[in-house]
Amino acid sequence: MKNNRRGFLKKASLLGLGASGMSYVQGCGPKKQEIIETPLSKEWTSDPEWLKVKYGAWSGPGVPVGPGPMDGVLVKDYAPKSTIIAEETFIPKAKFSVIDAHVHHYTEIEEGGNPKQAIKDWVKTMDEVGVEKSVVLTVATGKEFDKMVDYYLTDYADRFQLFCGIEMEGIDKPDYPERAVKELERCYKLGARGVGEVTDKGFGVSRDQSLKPEERMHIDDDRLDPFWAKCGELNIPVNVHQSDHPSAWTPPDVYQERTPIFQQFNKYDTDGLTYDELVTYLPKLLVKHPKTTFIACHMANLGNDLNRLGAMLDDFDNLYLDISARDYEIGRQPRASAKFLTKYSDRVLFGTDMGLDKQMYQAWWRLLESGDEHMPGRVWWRYYGLELPENVLEKLYRTNAEKVLNWT
Incomplete structure (x- = not known):
């Protein structure tokens, strides 16, 4: 099946297939067209694999299937309005003072032309929703990091902590390791109290796809x-952002879990x-550097397999997680997620990584604190509240960050 789908996708790309599943290829004569049938125009309701994936073992919708006006609705436009009438709990402010361990210098901060005013407005929002501090993962070095210091630490050193990046110039040069350490020490003296977000989605931490695979530098590189x-010494x-959601490596076809808005992240083929x-690279890194603390953001991109993720936490004392941007993992499996966050309540940090909006924060409070059901979520998924106990919430919101992060 995988080979067939891979072949179809390559063929579809070459033919320029549209959403209708057909491509019209111009012939030599005027108005002469050939209709090329593709799997996109297939009647999927008779396909056994499709039926099982869509409906489960019983493989049926329970009602007769027939054509209609919705046949022309595109997946990217589909936004179903639920008829479920469920309780809606509005939580304006988190139950405990929060340390948001995963934010960035978001694009909208610069877009208005007055970054310092935008940051001032952000601090006001933080006050309103109960966020005491935010950890800005700048990914920056050199002059760019110096600018971040000016933006965040000049006026709001008590509200923001900065992480720097890794020097990426000349990674193939013999003196690269020494230069990278030297820049880290410089950033530390200016106020950096962590490194990140160090990202490898398959092309190395420099994220330079022009490099040949053998030239790329992954997190366990010598x-x-x-x-x-x-980092351990300081x-x-x-x-660390290692890999990505597993659906990013599955074909962008009818079986793709996420909707077209996520296709920009697809790395299939x-x-x-x-x-x-x-x-497999994160465990290698943890073995090599047991004295360095690593925070695997986005639940190490293993939030879809909590048993495997828990086993990794069991194996490595220097590993912590943040839940940033994985609302859709914990919200779709609330009972398993609540058990996981309770069992590993000393190892998980709260983070957002989702912008500056007040409503975004409040959606997180509702997800973590309430028992509400069928809440609107990303893609077209619905979430279910975890209703975490207070002792777990307090550790998640702030206690673990106070312990793991460097506040000196």
Whole structure:
């Protein structure tokens, strides 16, 4: 099946197939067209695999299936209005003071032309929703990091903590490890208290797809060993974004879990590492550097497999998680997620990574604190509240961040 789907996708790309599942190829004569049938125009309701994926083992919708006006509705436009009448709990402010361990210098901060005013407005929003501090993962070095210091630490050193990035110039040069450590030490003196978000989605931490696969530098590369060791020596944690949601490596076809708005992140059939390959790199890094603390953001991109994620936490004391941007993982499996967050209540940090809107924060409070059902979520998924106990909430919201992050 995989080979057939791969072949179809390549063929579809070459033919320029549209959403209708057909391509019209111009012939030599005037107005002469050939209709090329593709799997996109297939009657899927008679396909056994499709039926099982869509409906489960019983493989049926329970009602007769027939044509109608919705046949022309595109997946990217589908936004079903639910008829479920469920309780809606409005939580304007988090139950405990929050440390948001995963934010960025978002694009909208610069768009208005007055970044410092935008940050001032952000602080006001933080006050209103109960966020005491935010950790800005700048991914920056050099002059760009210096600018972040001016923006955030000049006026709001008590409200923001900064993480710096890793120097990425000349990673193939013999002196690269030394230069990377030197820049880390410089950023630390200016106020950096962590490193991140260090991202490898298959093309190395420099994220340079123009490099040949053998030239790319992944997180366990020997060139980075002195850098990780220095992080441990300085007692600063590293936020690591290893791999991505597993659906990013599955074909963008009728079986794709996420909707077209996520297709920009799809890496199926590229020359980067696969999901299964990428998730093995973090354990290698943890073994090599047991004295350095790593925070695997986005639940290590294993939120879809909580048993496997729990086993990794059991194996490595220097590993922590943040839940940023994985509302759709915990919200779709609320009972399992609540058990997981309770069992590993000392190992998980709260983070958002979803912008500046007040309503965004309040949606998180509702998800974590209430028992509401069938809440609107991303894609077209519905979420279910975890109703976490207070002792778990307090650790998630702030206690773990106070323990793991460097506040000196």
